[in-house]
Amino acid sequence: MRICILGATGLVGRETITLIARAWPGATLALFASRDQELTLDGKSYEVLGASRLEAQDAPRGDLAFVALDDDHSKRYVPRLVELGYRVIDKSNTYRADPKVPLVVAGVNSSIVDDSVRLVANPNCTTIPLMLALSPLRREFGLSAVTVSTYQAVSGAGIAALDSFLADARDGFQALDRLGLPFKPSGYAGNTVPHNGGTDESGFSSEERKLIFESRKILSMPELGVSAQCCRVGVAVGHYENAWVTFDRPVDLERVAGILGDPAKSPFVKHLPGAAGEGLSALHCVQDRDLALVGRIRPDHRDRDRKSVCLTVVGDNLRLGAATNAVRAATRWFPSADRDLQAP
Numbered sequence: 448m449r450i451c452i453l454g455a456t457g458l459v460g461r462e463t464i465t466l467i468a469r470a471w472p473g474a475t476l477a478l479f480a481s482r483d484q485e486l487t488l489d490g491k492s493y494e495v496l497g498a499s500r501l502e503a504q505d506a507p508r509g510d511l512a513f514v515a516l517d518d519d520h521s522k523r524y525v526p527r528l529v530e531l532g533y534r535v536i537d538k539s540n541t542y543r544a545d546p547k548v549p550l551v552v553a554g555v556n557s558s559i560v561d562d563s564v565r566l567v568a569n570p571n572c573t574t575i576p577l578m579l580a581l582s583p584l585r586r587e588f589g590l591s592a593v594t595v596s597t598y599q600a601v602s603g604a605g606i607a608a609l610d611s612f613l614a615d616a617r618d619g620f621q622a623l624d625r626l627g628l629p630f631k632p633s634g635y636a637g638n639t640v641p642h643n644g645g646t647d648e649s650g651f652s653s654e655e656r657k658l659i660f661e662s663r664k665i666l667s668m669p670e671l672g673v674s675a676q677c678c679r680v681g682v683a684v685g686h687y688e689n690a691w692v693t694f695d696r697p698v699d700l701e702r703v704a705g706i707l708g709d710p711a712k713s714p715f716v717k718h719l720p721g722a723a724g725e726g727l728s729a730l731h732c733v734q735d736r737d738l739a740l741v742g743r744i745r746p747d748h749r750d751r752d753r754k755s756v757c758l759t760v761v762g763d764n765l766r767l768g769a770a771t772n773a774v775r776a777a778t779r780w781f782p783s784a785d786r787d788l789q790a791p
């Protein structure tokens with residue numbers, strides 16, 4: 448089996464290399480990035496080629512490709528990979544809204560990936576954990592409306608943003624200033640900022656619009672009432688989301704715990720009982736990288752019909768929110784040697 452990764456040197460590409468060794472040990476890897484270079488990862492050295500080589504007439508054909516590039520480069524290379532015979536999982540935003548391209552969360556709607564599918568879009572890193580938590584509850588109680596507020600890690604913005612955040616944090620915290628004034632007011636270090644890229648006339652950022660649109664597409668509920676407000680916080684990895692969810696029917700919290708605690712009903716979810724949120728933090732999810740941590744489930748007392756709950760979902764944005772979901776989606780075509788990575 449020949450697998451290629453585009454964007455292999457980036458944050459998501461590197462995680463994908465590690466997961467491929469678990470899912471398909473023995474596969475031949477072909478790695479691509481902006482230019483020819485060598486990548487050292489976990490003490491191993493890999494040859495990486497410039498992606499433009501894939502445009503050559505004699506470019507190698509293969510079985511499976513993971514694309515972890517920005518939108519413009521995905522647009523450039525995905526059609527070429529399909530032409531070369533690869534089945535492709537694209538992690539950018541480019542194909543998510545395309546009605547012909549399945550938008551897949553493994554364990555939620557991955558059964559739509561069959562042999563006839565050649566290209567799958569991987570959803571946004573906040574959408575994936577939220578869908579893993581809501582989809583099993585929706586089956587039991589019906590889903591009526593979702594309001595979500597996100598606290599997203601800096602690594603979601605890529606390796607360059609993460610590295611400059613780490614340097615700014617190291618310098619800024621060294622000053623021990625009790626107001627945090629050494630930090631830049633619109634920077635990520637020591638700060639909370641709106642996720643404000645691509646804000647359109649609706650007033651919502653592109654991140655907020657993605658979460659809304661993608662939830663409706665994945666759940667096949669085009670009319671679902673969803674609203675989102677997204678922030679970035681000064682955290683390296685781990686997206687944290689607080690949601691207010693209204694179901695069609697009254698919710699019994701014991702049944703909720705039973706559903707979320709059952710891997711057959713709620714794949715890739717780790718339910719943390721109790722309202723206090725013990726074990727539920729951005730850094731906890733980096734220790735459980737391939738699961739959505741779900742907890743703090745309690746009634747929203749504004750709703751006298753007892754159909755609404757508040758809950759928290761946390762997921763590693765590089766793994767569960769990106770590389771792991773992509774690998775799991777591809778296991779529908781090529782079964783995984785590691786059962787934890789196999790999509791149902």
Ligand SMILES: NC(=O)c1ccc[n+]([C@@H]2O[C@H](COP(=O)([O-])OP(=O)(O)OC[C@H]3O[C@@H](n4cnc5c(N)ncnc54)[C@H](OP(=O)(O)O)[C@@H]3O)[C@@H](O)[C@H]2O)c1
Pocket residue numbers: 453454455456457458459460479480481482498499514515516517518520538539540570571572602603604605606607764765768769
């Ligand atoms: N980070 C996350 O949490 C996350 C989560 C979900 C989805 N995603 C999506 O996944 C994609 C990758 O994100 P990332 O965070 O891994 O980005 P990243 O760390 O910034 O890495 C970007 C990758 O793109 C490559 N690249 C840049 N210019 C290129 C060119 N001209 N031709 C070919 N390759 C080029 C880079 O190679 P060089 O090293 O050679 O520059 C690098 O491998 C994005 O679409 C992002 O939105 C990211």
